Amino acid sequence: xxxxxxxxxxxxxxxxxxxxxxxxxxxxxxxxxxxxxxxxxxxxxxxxxxxxxxxxxxxxxxxxxxxxxxxxxxxxxxxxxxxxxxxxxxxxxxxxxxxxxxxxxxxxxxxxxxxxxxxxxxxxxxxxxxxxxxxxxxxxxxxxxxxxxxxxxxxxxxxxxxxxxxxxxxxxxxxxxxxxxxxxxxxxxxxxxxxxxxxxxxxxxxxxxxxxxxxxxxxxxxxxxxxxxxxxxxxxxxxxxxxxxxxxxxxxxxxxxxxxxxxxxxxxxxxxxxxxxxxxxxxxxxxxxxxxxxxxxxxxxxxxxxxxxxxxxxxxxxxxxxxxxxxxxxxxxxxxxxxxxxxxxxxxxxxxxxxxxxxxxxxxxxxxxxxxxxxxxxxxxxxxxxxxxxxxxxxxxxxxxxxxxxxxxxxxxxxxxxx
Numbered sequence: 001x002x003x004x005x006x007x008x009x010x011x012x013x014x015x016x017x018x019x020x021x022x023x024x025x026x027x028x029x030x031x032x033x034x035x036x037x038x039x040x041x042x043x044x045x046x047x048x049x050x051x052x053x054x055x056x057x058x059x060x061x062x063x064x065x066x067x068x069x070x071x072x073x074x075x076x077x078x079x080x081x082x083x084x085x086x087x088x089x090x091x092x093x094x095x096x097x098x099x100x101x102x103x104x105x106x107x108x109x110x111x112x113x114x115x116x117x118x119x120x121x122x123x124x125x126x127x128x129x130x131x132x133x134x135x136x137x138x139x140x141x142x143x144x145x146x147x148x149x150x151x152x153x154x155x156x157x158x159x160x161x162x163x164x165x166x167x168x169x170x171x172x173x174x175x176x177x178x179x180x181x182x183x184x185x186x187x188x189x190x191x192x193x194x195x196x197x198x199x200x201x202x203x204x205x206x207x208x209x210x211x212x213x214x215x216x217x218x219x220x221x222x223x224x225x226x227x228x229x230x231x232x233x234x235x236x237x238x239x240x241x242x243x244x245x246x247x248x249x250x251x252x253x254x255x256x257x258x259x260x261x262x263x264x265x266x267x268x269x270x271x272x273x274x275x276x277x278x279x280x281x282x283x284x285x286x287x288x289x290x291x292x293x294x295x296x297x298x299x300x301x302x303x304x305x306x307x308x309x310x311x312x313x314x315x316x317x318x319x320x321x322x323x324x325x326x327x328x329x330x331x332x333x334x335x336x337x338x339x340x341x342x343x344x345x346x347x348x349x350x351x352x353x354x355x356x357x358x359x360x361x362x363x364x365x366x367x368x369x370x371x372x373x374x375x376x377x378x379x380x381x382x383x384x385x386x387x388x389x390x391x392x393x394x395x396x397x398x399x400x401x402x403x404x405x406x407x408x409x410x411x412x413x414x415x416x417x418x419x
Contacts, residue, residue, distance in 0.1 A: 004184055008192035011147055011180050012199030015120045018175035019145035023117050025174055027094040030141055034090035036168045038083040041133070044164055045079050051156040052129065059153050067257060071127040072154055082133045085384060089137040092383040095402045096143045099410065107416050113407040117143035119201040121404065122193055123386070124149045124215055126207035129157040135204075136165050136179045138386050142404035145178045147200065149193060151207075152185035159183060194219040204399075206387050209314075224399070225391045228314040229259030229342040231372040234331040234357070235279075236348035237270040243369060244347040245279050250371040251345070253286040257316045259388060260343050260365075260375045264311060264321040266331045269295070272324045276300055288318045295324035311338045328353055332360055339363055341390040343375040364390055364397035 001009070041048070052074040059072055095115045102112035121144050125131045132148055139146035150158040162181035169176040182189050194203065197220045205215040209227045216223050233251055235244045251262035267275055276299045280290060290296075291310050292303035303322065310321045311334070325331045335344055345367040346357040354368045365375035375398065377385025382400030389395045395403035 002188065002192075004186060004188045005192040005195075007184065008182065008189055009196060009199075011177075011182060012120070012193070012196040014177035015145040015147050015180060016199045018177035019117065019119050019143075021175045022140075022145055022178045023096070023143045025143070027096075029172065029174065030094070030143075031090040033140065033168055033172050033174055034086045034137055036172065037133075037137070037165055038086040038090075040164045040168055041079055041083045041086070041161075044160075045076055048074055048079055048157065048160055048164075049076070051160040054156045055154050062153070064153060068127055068153070072129070072157075074129055074157060078130060082130050085130075085134055086137050088383050089141050089401075092141065092401055094141065095405050100407065108414060109416055110412040112410050114410045115402070115405045116408050117405055120145045120147065120199055122147045122149070122196075122200045122203045122221065124190060124193070124203065124205045124207070124211070126151040126211060127153060128206075129154050129161060131206060132158050132161045132181065133165070134384060135386055136162075138384055138401060138404060140178065142401045144404055145175075145180075147180050147182065147193065149182040149190060155183075155185055190215075191218055194221060197221050204387055223391075224387070224389045224395065226259070226342075226388050227390065228340050229261070229388075230264065230312060230314055230338060230340040231260060231262050231343040231345075231375075232264045232266055232331075232335050232339065233262050233345045233347065233372060234266040234325075234328070234335075235268060235271065235275060236328065236346060236350060236353055237268040238349040238353070239268075239271065239275070239347040240349060241271075241275055241278060244275065245282050247345065247347055247369070247371050248279050249282050249286060251373055252283060252288055252320055253318065254371075254373055256318050258373075259314075260372050261316070262320065262345075262372050263313065263315055264323065264334075264338070266323050266325050266334060267296075268328075268331075269324050269326055272296070273299055276322070276324075283320065286318070288320050290320055290322050292322040293324060296322045299324075314340070328356065332357070335361055335363075342388065343367070343372040345370060345372050364388065 098115045100113045104110050123135045165179050166176040200221050203221045203223045205212045280300050290303040291306040297303050341363045343365045344361050344363045348354050377398035377400050385398040388398050
């Protein structure tokens with residue numbers, strides 16, 4: 001075993017030991033820790049910004065893109081946002097210990113389920129230092145130990161954040177190994193982490209498709225996957241045009257670089273001649289480049305020609321694929337073929353079509369008359385999320401506190417024996 005592998009194994013061993021102790025920590029103490037962590041972040045703003053500046057200087061020398069630099073940057077506003085996030089998680093109901101569905105069997109046994117932590121969660125992520133705090137908060141509240149492996153570009157920021165959080169755990173006599181950051185930037189550390197099936201229960205990667213596929217390929221531990229977000233909006237022939245334009249504009253342009261942004265617009269052929277020029281004008285004013293099928297380009301000659309690759313592409317930019325479809329059947333068939341199971345929406349005033357879309361489209365979030373941008377843990381009432389799963393086991397969609405737990409059966413008896 002290499003020195004790096006040995007160090008990572010020790011981190012895993014400590015996390016497993018901490019998880020057993022953390023599962024017994026009261027809700028009140030967990031909430032107190034989260035509140036104290038929020039105060040500690042605010043008290044250490046100058047230190048965090050100074051350490052973040054070291055990361056930014058190195059990132060600029062390495063030629064990181066403006067988008068990556070933006071995600072990496074810590075300011076007083078972003079630190080205050082992280083502190084608010086900690087307070088919001090503290091205010092959420094604790095899922096651990098909740099009993100579900102008690103029922104009595106014919107033999108008198110009372111059977112139910114109780115929510116319990118998953119155990120140890122490994123999180124591999126890129127660039128965003130706020131993930132260090134968000135993930136630690138959600139794991140702590142849900143009773144899970146967490147091992148964090150951030151990108152090398154944020155190492156100074158992440159080390160400082162982790163040290164602040166661990167100091168709070170020490171002060172409150174909560175095992176500090178419940179939150180651990182891998183301090184090694186060598187890629188061997190990721191490979192070593194992914195072999196620790198005896199210590200880690202699940203891996204959650206957050207980042208680009210290349211990172212996630214590499215994690216899935218190398219991991220001996222179950223991985224909650226989210227490769228990409230190819231999100232569709234279907235404008236039905238009964239759609240209210242003003243409503244549809246507003247929804248499409250928001251879904252594409254509010255934050256085009258995120259996974260729940262619309263990447264493909266499908267339009268019913270009956271309204272395409274009237275609707276496409278209207279929506280194209282609004283999108284064009286926002287700087288969106290359209291790539292359309294032949295029927296789209298017959299109506300919008302300014303649109304670029306879409307290729308087969310465009311239907312399965314996550315642009316993460318102000319580019320939108322547009323296709324005219326015959327009806328709801330063809331829209332659903334297109335989504336079934338090209339969707340990444342992330343988010344799909346229909347704009348319609350027809351109740352039965354809306355219900356059919358909800359039943360037959362099996363992505364992690366399906367919306368009627370609303371923007372795809374709402375597939376987000378905070379927006380859906382989870383308070384916060386650790387990521388969005390496009391894998392149906394064990395969670396599907398935004399993962400909040402409840403999704404970081406599982407259930408065990410609990411059984412109350414009065415002397416029953418099996419015959």
